[in-house]
Every structure is written in C-alpha cells, then in structure tokens.
Amino acid sequence: MDGETRDLFVTVDDPKKHVCTMETYITYRIMTKTTRVEFDFPEYSIRRRYQDFDWLKNKLEETQPTHFIPPLPEKFVVKGVVDRFSEEFVETRRRALDKFLKRIADHPVLSFNEHFHVFLTSKDLNSHKKQGATLLSKMGESVRYVTSGYKLRNRPLEFSAIGEYLDTFALKLGTIDRIAQRIIKEEVEYLVELREYGPVYSTWSALEGELSEPLEGVSACVGNCSTALEELTEDMTEDFLPVLREYILYSESMKNVLKKRDQVQAEYEAKLDAAALRREERTGGPTEVEKCQDKVECFNADLKADMERWQNNKRQDFRQLLMGMADKNIQYYEKVKRINI
Structure with missing residues (x-):
C-alpha cells in the first residue's frame, strides 16, 4: 500500500531492560496509529517482549496458512553480536522487529488478522496466549497426517x-x-x-x-x-x-x-x-x-x-x-x- 492509501502505521522503539528475580529481558514500545473502524481508538501504545512477537508469528502461521509470514530475527543470534543485552544487539533486534510489524501492517490480508489486532491493542496479552490451538491449526495437523x-x-x-x-x-x-x-x-x-x-x-x-x-x-x-x-x-x-x-x-x-x-x-x-x-x-x-x-x-x-x-x-x-x-x-x-x- 502506498502512503496515501495506508491506514495503519506501526513503529517499534524505546527498548527497555527489565531485571527480575527469575529473568532479565528487553521490552519494546509498539506505537500504533490507525483510522480503521475495527480499532476502538486512533492511537495505541503498548510494550512487548520478544516472546510476544514470536506468539504473533505462530498465530499468523496457524490462521493464515496460505500467506507468507515475515520472519522474526533469530532469538539468540544476531550476526557479529555476542551480548544480547548490548546496545548493538538491542538496536539491531529493534530494527528487525520494526520491519516485521511494518511488513504485516502493509499486507492487505495479514494486517486484518484478529491476533495482530490483539497484539497491537491488548494490555494483557497473557490471557490470549493461554487459549488453545485453533480449529484451523488442528485441521492442518490432520491434513499433514x-x-x-x-x-x-x-x-x-x-x-x-x-x-x-x-x-x-x-x-x-x-x-x-x-x-x-x-x-x-x-x-x-x-x-x-x-x-x-x-x-x-x-x-x-x-x-x-x-x-x-x-x-x-x-x-x-x-x-x-x-x-x-x-x-x-x-x-x-x-x-x-x-x-x-x-x-x-x-x-x-x-x-x-x-x-x-x-x-x-x-x-x-x-x-x-x-x-x-x-x-x-x-x-x-x-x-x-x-x-x-x-x-x-x-x-x-x-x-x-x-x-x-x-x-x-x-x-x-x-x-x-x-x-x-x-x-x-x-x-x-x-x-x-x-x-x-
């Protein structure tokens, strides 16, 4: 979609390091601006970590099996970088995650996926993660068998x-x-x-x-x-x-x-x-x-x-x-x- 017809804009920025008792991880801010009627508000700002992006990718593969799903950067390996909490690693990953979401947002079908909508808007993503496999994905498993x-x-x-x-x-x-x-x-x-x-x-x-x-x-x-x-x-x-x-x-x-x-x-x-x-x-x-x-x-x-x-x-x-x-x-x-x- 060109700039004049685009109605969904997504940006990944502002990485932050979180140090907890059990783990240390990075979250990224997802800024969304849209004029689509299925969104309740014109702007959203939420934070997501890498595993949330991975959940979205898996859901897109399950529910949109006929479409190419953009790749995520590899979880632990970015070429030329060893420390996954270094500024270089985090910035390289941020740019890759930003491109991942932009490719989905620009797609005429994937951008309307319900899981993408949830990813961009939901404050509590964990409740959606607990839901089981979709009927479509189960049918896909039976077809493969x-x-x-x-x-x-x-x-x-x-x-x-x-x-x-x-x-x-x-x-x-x-x-x-x-x-x-x-x-x-x-x-x-x-x-x-x-x-x-x-x-x-x-x-x-x-x-x-x-x-x-x-x-x-x-x-x-x-x-x-x-x-x-x-x-x-x-x-x-x-x-x-x-x-x-x-x-x-x-x-x-x-x-x-x-x-x-x-x-x-x-x-x-x-x-x-x-x-x-x-x-x-x-x-x-x-x-x-x-x-x-x-x-x-x-x-x-x-x-x-x-x-x-x-x-x-x-x-x-x-x-x-x-x-x-x-x-x-x-x-x-x-x-x-x-x-x-």
Missing part, C-alpha cells in the same frame, strides 16, 4: 519453479552472507592492528626532534584510517548482514508455505481418488472434493499474490541495500584518500 507420504500427480510447474528459485536464492544469499562475515572478520583484525600501529609513531616522535612532526602526521593518518574503517565495518554489520539474514529466513518461511500448498493439493487428489472409487453421487450441496478444490485454488491465488508482493519488496530492499553499501565504500575510500593526501 493424512497426506504424509502422498506423492502429487499434477503439481503446477509454476510452483515447482518457485520452489527451485527459493532454493537457489537462499543458497546464493548464504554464500554472500558467509563471505561478508569473513570480510568483516578480516577488517576487524586489521582494525586491531591499525590501532596498535598508530601510537607507535606517536611514541617514536617524542624521541626524534627533527622527525617529530612527520611522525605525528603518520600517527594521525593511521588513526583517521582506523576511524573510517570502523565506520565501514559497523555499516556492514548493522545494515548489510541483517538484510541478508532476513531474506534467508524469509525464503525458509516461503518454502514452508509451498509445502502446505502441496499438502492441500494432496488432500484434494486423495479425496478425488476416493470419490472415484465410491462413484459418489452428486447431492444438493458441494461435495468434499469440490471443497478441497476450492481450498487449492484459494491457496494458489494467495501464494501467487504474495510471491509478486515479495518480489517487489525484495527488489526495492536490495536496490537500496546495494546502492547504500556502494556509497559507503566510496565514502570510505574518499576519506582514506583525503587523509593520505
């Missing part, structure tokens, strides 16, 4: 192509992610050496009267190069790697939706075979086969619409990401060049 081991006869080629694309896409991103992490590791090691290297010239200058000024100049140059490299490394760690990781997780989520689609088709084909054996007579209402066929067609339509939406978002995100990193590298080399001159 019935269709396990069933081989599809007529899987549409377009969905096979989507699956192959997602496999290749995740593989390529995984390779880029590993190389980027190796580059960052080497840059950090180089940065450590630079920081040791610069002060040597400063100490030396105190012993050399005639060479004092040029030695101090070299020391200052190395220090400035260290600062420029540190900024570039931070940009890769905080901006580049999280986007790669998000899309790797996104592709896994999408492949799970494809599996669910295949399970629904398997159920349809199994009922079609059973009906043929029974030579089922047509009654006044829709048959079980026709109901399953409707489910398959609904799944196919939702999946294709989400795939198109995802491709558009992916192109925009990676265009912005790659152009941003190119600019950062240009700025780094321009700084280093000016320093050396």
Whole structure:
C-alpha cells in the first residue's frame, strides 16, 4: 500500500531492560496509529517482549496458512553480536522487529488478522496466549497426517519453479552472507592492528626532534584510517548482514508455505481418488472434493499474490541495500584518500 492509501502505521522503539528475580529481558514500545473502524481508538501504545512477537508469528502461521509470514530475527543470534543485552544487539533486534510489524501492517490480508489486532491493542496479552490451538491449526495437523507420504500427480510447474528459485536464492544469499562475515572478520583484525600501529609513531616522535612532526602526521593518518574503517565495518554489520539474514529466513518461511500448498493439493487428489472409487453421487450441496478444490485454488491465488508482493519488496530492499553499501565504500575510500593526501 502506498502512503496515501495506508491506514495503519506501526513503529517499534524505546527498548527497555527489565531485571527480575527469575529473568532479565528487553521490552519494546509498539506505537500504533490507525483510522480503521475495527480499532476502538486512533492511537495505541503498548510494550512487548520478544516472546510476544514470536506468539504473533505462530498465530499468523496457524490462521493464515496460505500467506507468507515475515520472519522474526533469530532469538539468540544476531550476526557479529555476542551480548544480547548490548546496545548493538538491542538496536539491531529493534530494527528487525520494526520491519516485521511494518511488513504485516502493509499486507492487505495479514494486517486484518484478529491476533495482530490483539497484539497491537491488548494490555494483557497473557490471557490470549493461554487459549488453545485453533480449529484451523488442528485441521492442518490432520491434513499433514493424512497426506504424509502422498506423492502429487499434477503439481503446477509454476510452483515447482518457485520452489527451485527459493532454493537457489537462499543458497546464493548464504554464500554472500558467509563471505561478508569473513570480510568483516578480516577488517576487524586489521582494525586491531591499525590501532596498535598508530601510537607507535606517536611514541617514536617524542624521541626524534627533527622527525617529530612527520611522525605525528603518520600517527594521525593511521588513526583517521582506523576511524573510517570502523565506520565501514559497523555499516556492514548493522545494515548489510541483517538484510541478508532476513531474506534467508524469509525464503525458509516461503518454502514452508509451498509445502502446505502441496499438502492441500494432496488432500484434494486423495479425496478425488476416493470419490472415484465410491462413484459418489452428486447431492444438493458441494461435495468434499469440490471443497478441497476450492481450498487449492484459494491457496494458489494467495501464494501467487504474495510471491509478486515479495518480489517487489525484495527488489526495492536490495536496490537500496546495494546502492547504500556502494556509497559507503566510496565514502570510505574518499576519506582514506583525503587523509593520505
């Protein structure tokens, strides 16, 4: 949805650390502004912790099985960060959680989900968490049980192509992610050496009267190069790697939706075979086969619409990401060049 038609705005900010007897955790403020009639008020402000976001994601997967659910950042691992209570970790997670909610809020179906509404508005989320599995999710479990081991006869080629694309896409991103992490590791090691290297010239200058000024100049140059490299490394760690990781997780989520689609088709084909054996007579209402066929067609339509939406978002995100990193590298080399001159 574009800015003029959007009627739901969500922001994640203001992380706070809570230290309790049994645990320590971070909560984030969720700010919501909306003009939708199903909301009682135009603005909401509540606090949520990571496990609340995880509850929302699970509920969306249960109740909206035909749609791609945006991924959450991994619970304990953010690339390049060890301490999950450090400012860097918390800020990286906050940005990922903010993107997670914005992707849901911008979706024409997910944004109207009742659990998303509860997540954004309820002061007491625990009472909703205690509710059992939905009928839809239980039915999904029975479908998986019935269709396990069933081989599809007529899987549409377009969905096979989507699956192959997602496999290749995740593989390529995984390779880029590993190389980027190796580059960052080497840059950090180089940065450590630079920081040791610069002060040597400063100490030396105190012993050399005639060479004092040029030695101090070299020391200052190395220090400035260290600062420029540190900024570039931070940009890769905080901006580049999280986007790669998000899309790797996104592709896994999408492949799970494809599996669910295949399970629904398997159920349809199994009922079609059973009906043929029974030579089922047509009654006044829709048959079980026709109901399953409707489910398959609904799944196919939702999946294709989400795939198109995802491709558009992916192109925009990676265009912005790659152009941003190119600019950062240009700025780094321009700084280093000016320093050396």
